Amino acid sequence: MGILIDLDKCNGCGNCIEVCPFGLLELVDDKVQVKEGCNFCRACQEACTYDAILIEAAVEEVEVSDLHRGxxxxxxxxxxxxxxxxxxxxxxxxxxxxxxxxxxxxxxxxxxxxxxxxxxxxxxxxxxxxxxxxxxxxxxxxxxxxxxxxxxxxxxxxxxxxxxxxxxxxxxxxxxxxxxxxxxxxxxxxxxxxxxxxxxxxxxxxxxxxxxxxxxxxxxxxxxxxxxxxxxxxxxxxxxxxxxxxDFERGGITSKIKLLDFIEDLTERVKLEDTDIIVSGGRGLGKAENFHLLEELANVMGAALGSSRPPVDEGWIPYSHQVGQTGKTVCPKLYIACGISGAVQHLAGMQTSEIIIAINDDPNAPIFEVATYGIVGDLFKVVPMLIARLKGR
Amino acid sequence: MNIVVCLKQVPGTTEVKIDPQTNTLIREGILNILNPFDAYALEEGVRLKERCGGRVTAISMGPPQAEEMLREAISLGADEAVLLSDKAFAGADTLATSYTLARAIEKLGQTDLIICGRQTFDGDTGQVGPELAEMLGLPFVAYVSKIEDINKGMHLQRMVEEGHEIIELPLPAVITVVKEINVPRLPSLRGLAKAKSAPIPVWTAEELAIDMDKVGLKGSATRVVKVFSPQRVNRGEILQGEPEEQVKNLISKLGDAGIV
Amino acid sequence: MEYFLTEEQKTVRDLARKIAEERILPLRAELDEREEFPWDIIRQLASSDLFRIFIPEEYEGLGGGCLELCLAVEELSRACSGVAITYAASALGALSILEYGTEEQKRRRLPDIASGKSLAAFALTEATAGSDAGAIKTTATEKEGGYVLNGTKQFITNGGEAEIYTVIALTDKERGARGASAFLVEKDTPGFSFGEKEKKMGIRASSTRELIFRNCFILKENLLGKEGMGFIIALRVLDRSRPGVAAQAVGIAQGALEAATDYARQRIQFEHPIISIQAVQHMLADMAIEVEAARALVYSVARTIDSGAKSITEEAAMAKVFASDVAMRVTTNAVQVFGGAGYIRDYPIEKMMRDAKITQIYEGTNQVLRNVIASELRKRRSRQE
Incomplete structure (x- = not known):
């Protein structure tokens, strides 16, 4: 497997450089050169109108047959x-x-x-x-x-x-x-x-x-x-x-590792995946104590408490509450994001929620791009009002 | 105890975007770093060495510039480092990568423990650790959050969804570790001095006497056929007015949706 | 400014900066607020070999000198001088052993200080003896192959946390200052205890305590140097450690200058960042000039010491006085640039001002050190006549 540039045919037009998804092609002395890391995706070959890019095809031993079904x-x-x-x-x-x-x-x-x-x-x-x-x-x-x-x-x-x-x-x-x-x-x-x-x-x-x-x-x-x-x-x-x-017949199969004990983590009881409403907080909360405000909102709504990554990293709330790429993926009926800017890692874990409410003081926060309803404002004003109104119902 | 730590050099940020004009990855100004998850693996290896004696060898498969990261590993406590680098290794998926790493670890000689990070920062698959264990025919435990005891085997804590499991693992073995396991140290002056002059051998496919059909793109079972930016359609509505009004409006909308 | 540092010196500076930025900065407000001794950070400094840089290689150090120490202290102090002084005080304690210890004393203690396993401390000051150090009352009475210590030392940095203390006590009360001797005392020696941790204005992460000796028996082998040399040892050791305090002051001032510049760039008043106001510009410019001048003086003095110069009393005093006065002025003006925000503990700048004050006071008040400088001047002129 390999990629070769036919230097006689290459005229340095640069078409291929633009299409390489990994940015691995460059012009050196008006000829294209390939840097390390090529995935042989053939995007460059398709873009080259001079047939100057040769990709030695891998022998694809197709072990695929009709025998594999289902x-x-x-x-x-x-x-x-x-x-x-x-x-x-x-x-x-x-x-x-x-x-x-x-x-x-x-x-x-x-x-x-x-x-x-x-x-x-x-x-x-x-x-x-x-x-x-x-x-x-x-x-x-x-x-x-x-x-x-x-x-x-x-x-x-x-x-x-x-x-x-x-x-x-x-x-x-x-x-x-x-x-x-x-x-x-x-x-x-x-x-x-x-x-x-x-x-x-x-x-x-x-x-x-x-x-x-x-x-x-x-x-x-x-x-x-x-x-x-x-x-x-x-x-x-x-x-x-x-x-x-x-049946499971042990036969020659042995387990080399031995499970000795299981310690249940009480904070892991938060079943974010199984709940209908999640109230989630981000860096905008400022400090650990402010999660109490969200807890109150969660209690009023019968919701579970979630978090983006920064509060977890700061130690304001345990990891089991984290929603996102390195935390849990959730899909509740309602997701309320308070003080969460909406980094892609967080969005990856919650953007399929049915209704998303975003409360953030930065109108440019990416969270508003996925929000069904957005409130641009101070969460410390909005959330207490929300609690008061919900309690009043 | 002979410990091998597998490391990967990754872009220092995942904030990469695809240029909408050219449909290519924008890589300008991105520095390469030691995969943050691997830093915990390296630290745990060094701590185990400090506890039980032995050596820590850092290995990485990657382009020649990954040597710089291996020097960093030495400054952080690794005794030696080996770089697996060859054009033939390019385009490897996790299967081909773990095969290559396995052959290199066999070449290193007797190894008691192999430690990997839980996943890489860029690829995010978390598959190389378990696949490597399989290639070497060694027992494996993922998501290790604590190494409690080492005698003939090790007593470990494994993080699972509902809590922690205590597991006994015979050596030699492969583990992957989570960030809860330690706080990685910063370099030492002696480590930095050592890193500057340490020889870092580069092993090519030839030196590994490897089956060329099993490495790089050729040895990969999977292939990337398309890369693109995630599509996000703004379906939302920004509620206007004073906070009091916004909240009132919001509650009536939630009422309409049958939620409150 | 080009200071012609060697590769090794740059490595020390860069590593200390990395530790300061990654491990100290995120914690400094909390350490200050809670007055918490920074053990985790000390362990990081130790594992990074920073306690080795002021110890010779034969005692498991890396064989650096005063300049290396100053570079490390400055960088740590730029983030938090409470941490920096904890580190520097261990160097001060080690210095007395290094300069006056027997081979046996060095072999026994220095490797643990180099590895950071033990912190060291230096104890001279007493309630009645501040600038008038000759007025100390702690006594060391010879008895059966050793000495019995009685008395109380005050304001001792690393008190209660350090393992090894250099203590100045009177072996001959009649001879006054000439009757003082230096002793090495280990933390767990019977009869040796500590007072409550002092509640300080600044450098609050550091531990400052009384050392209390009640019939504390130590072996003769713990005598440092000879009987009667106590004050000579104290003065010499302080001469060599003063550039460290000066470096601490430079670090504080540098940190304050950076914070003030950043703030001035983003604080908008009258529709412009306040850095566009000439009054603010001049304040910042003066701060920058002073910081650079202080640094240049400190590095020069450190290099003079590292060159093996014998008499450095005057130079060391100059560096300490100048840099600490600069730190006080720069931090005060930095608070001024911050305005009301500077007076609030949410910003780091008022802490820097509180931290700066002590550098004008400890290891010789700036007034006493000016006396020292003046007396050296006078002596030199009279010698030249």
Whole structure:
């Protein structure tokens, strides 16, 4: 693989320099030169009208065959309860499977997971339920080995999982063991039906840039998706599917790591992902004590308390409240952003909320670009008025 | 204890934009830095060395200018550093990157612990750590927030959504760490002096005796086919008037939406 | 201004600046408000090897001199002089061992000071003996292979936090100043305790306490130099440490000048930034001139000391007096540039003014030091006649 400039043909017009998405081309002595870091995206080749750019094509050993069919969703559970992201992925997976005219399956690991049969209601044609006491908790080594075994046996073409701590930890191991591609934290999934490719779009550079990624030569195509990115369909109780119970035979699989204990973090009780209203504060609050004001508003509205990153970094509020790229992704009915300027990292975590209210004294704050209703003003005046009026109702 | 810390050089800001005219990444004036998440990995490696003895080796795959970042790692306590740099490594996704790093770590010899940051600042995938563990056939724990005890194995705290798990991990192993684990130190004068003159070997594909089909773009399973700026449509309305009026207006709108 | 610093000296300055900006600046208001001793920052200074720069290599230092120390103190002080003085006071304590300690005393104490594991302190002042240092009352009575200390030292920087104290006490009350001797006393010695932390006007992050000795027995090997040399040691050591106080003053003044300039650029009055008003411009210009002049003098004196000059009493006093008077004027005027905002504790500038005041007082008041300079002048002229 490589990129070469044919110096006889290059006339230094610079067309290619402008289109390189990574800014890696430059003119040296009226000829184009390529800096380190080329992704061989071919944008320059398309722009060059003199055929001066040669990109040695990679030999694409397509291991893709008709043998790989079907869309899988890893349905994560903890303590027997299936996580919301599994239902969201099944809802999206149904769409993808329909486009591909393929089956949608859920794969669930655990012990006595009562909800597993409900997965069909969200669109799964089949549920592979691996039920055994030894995988009651998250035994990562066992999960990895078993999941790889199932993929090799049933050959899905697409595998989706939640970008939760669990998914982000064990999916890469599955992908590496299968030597296939994995795209992290996707926010968009589409199908290129002609090539049966999954077009995986994800934010990069902290959400400032979106990239669409494909995995053309390996199967399955794997992606993780953050919770609350896709909407969960209303379950269809009538929908029938097949639940296939699989044993977990330890065989040669051993778990090298041992889970000794679990310490519940009380502040983690804030279930931002599951609440209808979030009142969130940013740097504009000025100090830790001022979160009391938002707490009061949250109490009046029956809302949960969120935060952008600066208050967490300053230690005003624990990390579990953080919404955004490095915190939680939320999608409530109402999101009230107080004193939050709206850095892309924060927007990435909340912009799909149904109604967004922004209260900020800077009329140019980017938060107003995503706000349904904006109030340009002092939050220390506006919020108490809001509390007073809501209390009065 | 032989500790390897994997580092990446990244742009010093994620505030990059795409020029709407040319549709290219605007990179002017952006300095490259040590991936902030990797600073915690390096610090933890140095602290472990101070606790149990041994050596810390920093490795990075990247262009020749990443040498500068490896020198910084030495000033921050790494004993030595190796740069993996070759045109053939260009365009690598996490699969090809972890393969290349794995071959280099094997070449380094006996290693007890490999530490990575939880994710990079630019790519944000967090996949190289676990994929590297798989390539090396080593046990792995992600999101480590505390190393409690080291004897034959290690007792670690892993951050999960609902709290912390205490995990026993046999060595050798791979871990990724979160920022809660430590506060990275600043350089030392002796470290800076050492960093200035330290030899930083550059290992190419040839030196790694690597399978060329598994590195760089050729060894990557995924490929970027498009990059673009996130689209944001302003759907909003700025409420006018005195605060009293704005608040009244807002509440009536929320009432219409059936929220209050 | 080009000060012809070596690469190593620039590294010291840049690293101290980095620590100041990344670790001290975010905390300084809180440290000042809570009067909290900055242990975390001290540990960072230690791990960055800054305590090594004033200690020779054979005692695990990096072998720098007075100029290196001044560069570090100035940069730390630019952010918070409460932190800077804590650091500089350890250097002062170490200096007495370095200059007058036996090989055994140096080997035993200096490596821990160099690594930052132990802080050092220097104790001369007493309730009755400020500028009149000869009036000290603490005694050291010889007894069974050692000495018994009795008395109370006052206003001791790093008191209660340092591990190793250089204490000046009378071994012969009859001989007055000539009967004083210097001793090394460790923190946990029985009979040695500390008074309450003083509530100060400025440098509030630093710890200032009384050292109380009640029949405190120390071994003979803790005598520094010879009996009767106590005052000579104190005067010599203070001569060498005064450029450090001067550097502290330069740092405060530099910080105040920068803050005032920034403020003047963004503060709008009469529809213009106040920096466009000539009255303000002249204030800032005078401040800049004075800061640069003070720095030039301090660096020159530090270099004179590093060149091995024997008699530096006059030069060291000049640097300290000039730089501290500059710091006081510059910070006062910086508060003036800030106007009402400068008087409010939300801004860092009033702290700088409070911090500056002490540099005119400690390690020899500027009045006493002017006496010293004048007496040197007189002596020199009379020698020339």
């Amino acid at each position: 869309v899988w969703v890893f349905a994560e559970q903890r303590n027997g309860k299936i996580k919301g992201v599994a239902y969201e992925l099944l809802s999206k997976g149904r769409e993808l499977a329909d486009t591909l005219n393929a089956e949608l399956s859920a794969v669930c690991f655990g012990h006595n997971v009562a909800e597993a049969s409900e997965l069909t209601g969200y669109g799964a044609d089949k549920v592979y339920l691996v039920d055994a006491p030894i995988i009651k908790g998250f035994e990562e080594d066992l999960y990895t080995a078993k999941f790889v075994e199932l993929i090799c046996q049933y050959r899905p073409e697409i595998v989706l999982a939640g970008a939760t701590p669990m998914g982000r930890s064990f999916m890469p191991r599955v992908a590496a063991r299968l030597r296939t591609g994995l795209t992290a934290d996707c926010t968009g999934l589409e199908i290129d039906l002609g090539r049966r490719l999954l077009l995986q779009t994800r934010p990069t550079f902290g959400g400032n840039i979106m990239a669409t990624i494909i995995c053309s030569s390996k199967r399955p195509q794997m992606a993780t998706v953050r919770p609350r990115v896709f909407k969960k369909n209303t379950p269809d109780k009538e929908r029938k599917g097949q639940v296939i119970k699989l």
